Amino acid sequence: xxxxxxxxxxxxxxxxxxxxxxxxxxxxxxxxxxxxxxxxxxxxxxxxxxxxxxxxxxxxxxxxxxxxxxxxxxxxxxxxxxxxxxxxxxxxxxxxxxxxxxxxxxxxxxxxxxxxxxxxxxxxxxxxxxxxxxxxxxxxxxxxxxxxxxxxxxxxxxxxxxxxxxxxxxxxxxxxxxxxxxxxxxxxxxxxxxxxxxxxxxxxxxxxxxxxxxxxxxxxxxxxxxxxxxxxxxxxxxxxxxxxx
Amino acid sequence: xxxxxxxxxxxxxxxxxxxxxxxxxxxxxxxxxxxxxxxxxxxxxxxxxxxxxxxxxxxxxxxxxxxxxxxxxxxxxxxxxxxxxxxxxxxxxxxxxxxxxxxxxxxxxxxxxxxxxxxxxxxxxxxxxxxxxxxxxxxxxxxxxxxxxxxxxxxxxxxxxxxxxxxxxxxxxxxxxxxxxxxxxxxxxxxxxxxxxxxxxxxxxxxxxxxxxxxxxxxxxxxxxxxxxxxxxxxxxxxxxxxxx
DNA sequence: CGTTATTTGTGCGTATGTATT
DNA sequence: AAATACATACGCACAAATAAC
Numbered sequence: 222x223x224x225x226x227x228x229x230x231x232x233x234x235x236x237x238x239x240x241x242x243x244x245x246x247x248x249x250x251x252x253x254x255x256x257x258x259x260x261x262x263x264x265x266x267x268x269x270x271x272x273x274x275x276x277x278x279x280x281x282x283x284x285x286x287x288x289x290x291x292x293x294x295x296x297x298x299x300x301x302x303x304x305x306x307x308x309x310x311x312x313x314x315x316x317x318x319x320x321x322x323x324x325x326x327x328x329x330x331x332x333x334x335x336x337x338x339x340x341x342x343x344x345x346x347x348x349x350x351x352x353x354x355x356x357x358x359x360x361x362x363x364x365x366x367x368x369x370x371x372x373x374x375x376x377x378x379x380x381x382x383x384x385x386x387x388x389x390x391x392x393x394x395x396x397x398x399x400x401x402x403x404x405x406x407x408x409x410x411x412x413x414x415x416x417x418x419x420x421x422x423x424x425x426x427x428x429x430x431x432x433x434x435x436x437x438x439x440x441x442x443x444x445x446x447x448x449x450x451x452x453x454x455x456x457x458x459x460x461x462x463x464x465x466x
Numbered sequence: 467x468x469x470x471x472x473x474x475x476x477x478x479x480x481x482x483x484x485x486x487x488x489x490x491x492x493x494x495x496x497x498x499x500x501x502x503x504x505x506x507x508x509x510x511x512x513x514x515x516x517x518x519x520x521x522x523x524x525x526x527x528x529x530x531x532x533x534x535x536x537x538x539x540x541x542x543x544x545x546x547x548x549x550x551x552x553x554x555x556x557x558x559x560x561x562x563x564x565x566x567x568x569x570x571x572x573x574x575x576x577x578x579x580x581x582x583x584x585x586x587x588x589x590x591x592x593x594x595x596x597x598x599x600x601x602x603x604x605x606x607x608x609x610x611x612x613x614x615x616x617x618x619x620x621x622x623x624x625x626x627x628x629x630x631x632x633x634x635x636x637x638x639x640x641x642x643x644x645x646x647x648x649x650x651x652x653x654x655x656x657x658x659x660x661x662x663x664x665x666x667x668x669x670x671x672x673x674x675x676x677x678x679x680x681x682x683x684x685x686x687x688x689x690x691x692x693x694x695x696x697x698x699x700x701x702x703x704x705x706x707x708x709x710x711x
Numbered sequence: 712c713g714t715t716a717t718t719t720g721t722g723c724g725t726a727t728g729t730a731t732t
Numbered sequence: 733a734a735a736t737a738c739a740t741a742c743g744c745a746c747a748a749a750t751a752a753c
Contacts, residue, residue: 232740257719270743271741271742273719281526288749290748334542340531406709409704411705412657430659459654462655463650476721478722516723518738533737535729537731718748718751719749720746721746721748725741727742729738
């Protein structure tokens with residue numbers, strides 16, 4: 222419905238983006254103070270409240286910290302605590318030495334829960350199920366759900382057809398077709414018993430305790446693009462993360 | 467204005483805490499809409515802006531999402547205790563609303579495996595065992611091992627004595643005393659059955675499938691400083707991470 | 712040592728726009 | 733078409749922490 226002709230974005234987002242890229246460019250390294258709220262308000266012709274809104278986002282992203290009376294500073298991950306190393310690229314590179322075998326091809330279906338988690342206003346989603354194999358050992362069962370608007374770009378991909386086997390990742394297949402790039406992935410990791418289907422696909426007992434990883438990908442407009450529900454065999458997979466300063 | 471109220475906190479935080487705990491209690495499960503901004507403003511005698519500030523925090527924590535014209539909804543995450551342990555603020559904030567109960571105080575012991583993982587040239591390590599409690603529910607059992615050189619800085623800490631209970635984190639206790647700052651933590655996450663001791667401490671059955679998180683901290687000289695082995699109850703805890711580009 | 716200016720934090724009020732019902 | 737509910741944006745006042753004088 223909405224045409225792509227929407228270059229306009231909130232002022233606070235413009236401000237936040239500018240500051241983010243300046244920070245990334247190293248403009249405020251080594252404890253250099255960022256501009257004050259008043260300065261930015263003048264510079265952008267916005268109110269102090271609007272600038273605060275931008276800073277609030279940057280703070281919750283953990284890239285700046287603020288001290289009353291002193292100012293705002295880019296967070297130096299080198300001084301105190303740790304920062305996470307994992308990135309979305311790491312998730313994409315998962316494919317290099319593993320194979321994706323399609324268990325059930327990409328097709329339209331009704332799934333209220335998946336639709337709700339993707340925050341769709343219909344119950345219709347597109348789903349595909351596959352497993353990943355490493356050294357001929359299947360170690361993970363994944364179900365991916367996509368909104369219709371996203372799925373239509375990959376409906377004809379041979380990698381997602383019945384019985385296909387490739388070294389792709391779904392997000393890697395999708396990325397080139399999306400008008401806005403994937404910007405974040407929210408993951409939650411817990412333990413869940415293998416369902417009968419999962420058990421059959423990864424060759425374990427039903428009810429076996431699995432490492433369950435839910436991933437929700439979104440683009441830089443905060444639109445949800447993909448929901449991936451994975452069951453990893455803990456005997457063959459350990460989730461590793463390095464937090465660095 | 468109120469001079470007598472020392473532990474006073476901002477209204478928006480009070481509102482956010484109330485909503486967080488209601489959400490955790492399942493009050494807004496299954497798509498039940500949260501109160502509107504106006505309703506909460508009346509209920510708390512605050513302005514709509516203050517309520518919005520609270521909601522903004524909840525949104526950036528990922529526990530609610532908002533839809534213009536429809537309302538605010540709890541993000542479906544099985545109402546587990548959700549904590550984001552990818553960034554450092556999250557690691558520190560862990561202490562704000564959870565309690566650390568010492569199960570076994572910090573003391574010298576011989577543990578070949580721990581010593582080996584810390585790459586010590588002796589078998590002597592210092593170990594402490596504790597659990598963490600949230601809303602009177604124990605949700606994790608942790609054993610921490612330290613090299614002697616590190617442990618001596620906190621041997622006399624009251625927080626690590628027999629029967630102590632505090633809101634500290636061990637890394638928070640250690641940090642000020644170390645001559646070289648913690649530079650990285652390598653984590654691995656998998657599934658493991660509860661041992662008898664773990665089961666008793668977190669009140670579950672022996673053999674219950676737990677989320678096991680091993681963390682190995684090191685400083686910028688690549689010296690290993692702390693080994694933490696945690697068993698999380700998956701019913702009450704989900705490990706959350708956000709990956710960004 | 713206070714005093715003052717600066718800077719962020721909290722909280723209120725208003726107005727207007729947009730999406731949903 | 734109207735009412736509801738959230739989004740953006742402006743304004744103001746005062747508090748609290750910091751730094752410089």
